[in-house]
Amino acid sequence: MTPYRDSAVDDPEHAGVPIGxxxxxxxxxLGHExxxxxxxxxxxxxxxxxxxRHAGQDDEITALDAQYAEALMRTVPLRPRARTHRRRGAVA
Incomplete structure (x- = not known):
């Protein structure tokens, strides 16, 4: 195996993500644009x-990648919430 493959397999961020x-x-x-x-x-x-999509006409895996990419385009990235600290029992 190549070093790239080993690092991609061991990287949990890329687990299950189609190549390409x-x-x-x-x-x-995830940040502002x-x-x-x-x-x-x-x-x-x-x-x-x-x-x-064009390449997926001849390759089933690429067709699945195209479907996955299309689904990603319909999502909104989750952004971390701002944390606010509230004390219990505090009166405003």
Missing amino acids: IDLDLFRGP SDEERAARVAAAADNLDEL
Whole structure:
């Protein structure tokens, strides 16, 4: 096996993620992105999805990758909530 494969298999962040699917491209980054950055990312994701669909006509795995990428485009990334500390019994 190549070192890349070993590190990808051992990395829990990439466990179960199809090879060739960039989560940030299709889902969006977990951090902030401007309207211009989002428009560019969505356009690139749409182009990439078209390529996956075309290649998926001849390859079942790539067809599944295309379905996964399309589903990611319909999701919203979860962002961590801001933590607020409240004391019990405190009166405002």
